[in-house]
Amino acid sequence: MNPIKALATYIEDQLNTSRKATKREVVIKEANRNRSSSSKSLLPSTNKTVIYRSDELPKYSKIFDITDRLSLDNSLKESYVILQSKDNESNLYIVCEESKAGLKVDNDYLQIKKRCVDQGFKVKRLFTTKNIIDITNSNFVSSVSKLKQQDEGVYHQLFDSILKKAVDKGTSDVILSVSNNKARVLMRIKGKVKFDTELPVEKARSLASVAYTSLAESGAKEPTYNERKPQDGIINRVINGTDVTVRLATVPAHPNGFDMTMRIMPLGTAQKEQALTTLGYDELQNNLIDFATTIPVGVFLIAGVTGSGKTTTLGTLIRKILRESNGATRVLTIEDPPEHRIDGATQIPVVRANKDSEETSPFNAAMRASLRSDPDVLMPGEIRDSESAKLLVDATLSGHQVYTTVHAPSMFDILVRLRELGVESSVIGSSSFISCLIYQSLVRKVCPHCAVNYYEYKKSQNKDSPMQATLTRLESTFEEKDLKNIKFRNESGCDKCDFEGISGREVIAEVCVPDRQMKNLFMEGRDEEAIQYYRECGGKFIVDHGKDKLLSGIVDIRDLEEKVGRIDMSDISLNELLKKFDNSKKKAPTSTLAGKKRSEAEVVEIKR
Known part of the structure; x- marks a missing residue:
């Protein structure tokens, strides 16, 4: 080969190699610039976006942890985290570790998603690195520790204030009823459940969690609180200088709530002997x-x-x-x-x-x-x-x-x-x-100070009143001389009975x-x-x-029949029951008479 031509070929080859290297460097630099300017990139052979920076995660109000109804096992927490949207609490983000994006079927994700959907949430799937999942979980653990150190006492005070109010009112049971969008405190007083107050949902959930995990006796409960299953516990507190035992019982409520019932048992002083x-x-x-x-x-x-x-x-x-x-x-x-x-x-x-x-x-x-x-x-x-x-x-x-x-x-x-x-x-x-x-x-028991006697109550009821049937039942069950002793509770009550009409x-x-x-x-x-x-x-x-x-004027017939059933049917036979309620039988006399006449006519015809 001509030396000059060989030199020209060599120079051309070197130039091509240099151009390829330069082009490769440009591609790498461009990729690095893209990653630094934006934390999101596409995974190879997928259309799934990966989040590389924690500040690129959607804004969230809560991370679901072991104490929550959507808790994850420790093994799952290494690859997943569940975030509740700050803008809409019914929306959840299930953030998965980026390697999960390459799976054809991610069974763990599907199970987590089903649990969320069953609880009434809408779900969006995201991907991020394992480091960000670890950082997010560690931040939550840190925030929980701060809550325990700083805010747990607040929930102790809230629990005690509710308990004190219940004891002062003579409450037998306090019920914390929590649903997806409402939390109520109910109290059973004199046998009736009454609304007491409403709490923010998350505050009520935290109160229940602290009551079980922090206040309940360690030997009388399971190691962790889980509102998704029935659990029991015992709490001992001192209220108004008196020892009070509270028996906890929780049950899950569909679709996304629970009830925590607290039976109150004052133990501080021995009860006086009663007849x-x-x-x-x-x-x-x-x-x-x-x-x-x-x-x-x-x-x-x-x-x-x-x-x-x-x-x-x-x-x-x-x-x-x-x-x-x-x-x-x-x-x-x-x-x-x-x-x-x-x-x-x-x-x-x-x-x-x-x-x-x-x-x-x-x-x-x-x-x-x-x-x-x-x-x-x-x-x-x-x-x-x-x-x-x-x-x-x-x-x-x-x-x-x-x-x-x-x-x-x-x-x-x-x-x-x-x-x-x-x-x-x-x-x-x-x-x-x-x-x-x-x-x-x-x-x-009706309040003796404001109870209404039978005849006054009867006058106050119009002909279409649903109580007419009850009044008729009383008149057919008791003699006239007994009716005057029957009392009805006054719905408005008086200052002697706290305006309830009930004295106990x-x-x-x-x-x-x-x-x-x-x-x-x-x-x-x-x-x-x-x-x-x-x-x-x-x-x-x-x-x-x-x-x-009832005949002594102590109880209202409505309250009595709520406990024992209708007073005129406690020992009624099936035959009597059918006769009493079968309206078609009430027309029977006419039909029977007509049948009898036809029968007599047939007899006459036969004789002829």
Whole structure:
């Protein structure tokens, strides 16, 4: 080759190499400029944008953490973070680590998204680096620590202020009811749930979380708070110088909320001994119960719904036993937890957890231990499972007096409940097992200062009033001379009753001390015959006790029938029920007469 031509070729090759290098440098510099001027770029072979700077994340008001209903496991928190939009709290951003963008199917993301959508949120997916996810999570942990250090005390004060108001008002339960866009504090006073105040939703959620994680006793709860599942706990506070125990129970509420119910139990001072008649029992019931407490061996069973005063009645009986024995009777109680202090009794506090099995239940363990502690009288607060029912049988048949409660809808349904818990009919009917059966409820009392008598109330109702049917029912049930004693609560109330028309609540009940004949019926499972025998002996049912209070002007028929049902239909037969409500039967006389005439005409025709 010509030397000059070879030199020219060499120079051309060098120039081309230089141009390619320069072009490559320009592309790299341009890419770097783009990255520095904007934190977003497209992933290779995808259309998914990645965020490289934390300040490029959308503005958010909250990061969902372990204490929230959309909490992530620690393993997921390494690759995902859930942000709540600051502009719209119903919108969430699920921010994924950038490597997840290359997956054809991201099952973890799909599960997280489903949980969010099920809770009523709208979801947008974003991608970022692992560093930014770590930074975002660490910032949240830091902010939570600051909240615990600086603001937790604020929620303690808020809790105490709500609790103080509840105690001052004589509230039995406080309910924190939280939904996606509303949070209310409700209080059950004199048996009725009343609205108290409204809280910002996030404040209410934080209050519930702090109450459970910070205020609740550590041995009486799960390690973490989760509003998406039922949880229980016990809180002990001092209000107005008095020890107050609060029993927490939470349940999730669809689609995006929960209820936290707080049962209030003042324990600071022992309650004064009350007579059963003060609670609302009549003289006959009081005498029967007094007799039953003298039976040396047997179980005293009280049934009723939650909040019906069963524990108060139990406490009254135990105080009476201690007083009459001058403290010589050894009484052990097992309570979940103790609701009232009983001087002279050893009160064993236990907390049942949802996860406890019957064998590992601390309540059942305490019952076993108490049987080895030489008691004369045992008071397990409630029999609720087959193991505690078995222990009840062991305690009773080993020669103890036992006082306890069960959940059953009537006095004789206690037998059904015991059988359901595994107690044999042969045991139920044995001579030394049942000493007394009681079913009780609490009914509101009309204010004696402003109650309206029957005739005044009747005059105030027009012909179209829905109360006309009730008034007619009263007139058909009672004689004219009795109607004058019936009272209705004054809806406006007066200053004596806080303008509620109600002065409090008291017991309506049914009491049975079974004899040998009735126990034989129990043993044979002939409960209906036992009920009939009780009735023939003159026994009163709860509706009868309620009628007595109605005719004494103590209760309003509306409040009574709310507890016992219609007073004219407590023992109605199916035949009578159908006759009463089948309107077509009311035209039957005309049709029957016509049929009779046709029949006579046919007879005449046949004779012809």
